Amino acid sequence: MERYVKIEDISDGKRYKSNDMAKLGCNECEGCSECCHNVGESIILDPWDVYMLETNLSCGFEGLLGKYLELKVFQGVILPYLLLDEKEGCHFLNEEGRCSIHGFRPGFCRLFPLGRIYENGSFSYFLQTQECKKERRTKVKISKWLGIPNLSSYEKFICEWHYLVKDVQELAKQMEGQGLKEWNLYLLQAFFAAPYEERDFYMQFGKRYEEARKRLDS
């Protein structure tokens, strides 16, 4: 979810990098599942999230749609979101109030209560101070909190994907009808529906990204 707010109003005002420590530790959410119950429309998935779900659930994009994911339009661009139950809770939350896909949960869930602020072609992390209900949080290194292998490649991917979607959203403001529909079909097909092999995700994404950039430039 994107928010257009002053960072000072929702955070401690600092910008963090993955090697920094931040007050994130919440005793592994013991006894709490608040942020998985009331997620609103907030969990937009990126190609890495979908790749992780497909690989770990042994299921293609088509199989995920309608069962775990749904498509919604965000600023003219169609993107997959986590499908929620009627009370805006996540389908992956089990009866014990724990995430049943913890090992391959989406990047947005890994971040929480961190957010990302995008500036000058890059991004930093920031700490949302009013989101997690636990008190007395302990300091944890952000890279450890995220628990994502090969984090530098992941962060490069996050940046490329964010700015690509931004550029298509800008294009969507000038396009309508068939042109916009074709762009949306292209993005969905190239980055989500076309399966990724289990080998290096970032290399496969990189090739698709280069093609999308060429297409955008032309």
Ligand code: SF4
């Ligand atoms: S509100 Fe905080 S403690 Fe509760 S589930 Fe979310 S991150 Fe964990």
Ligand code: SF4
């Ligand atoms: S995928 Fe897991 S961590 Fe994310 S909202 Fe659902 S239950 Fe919570």
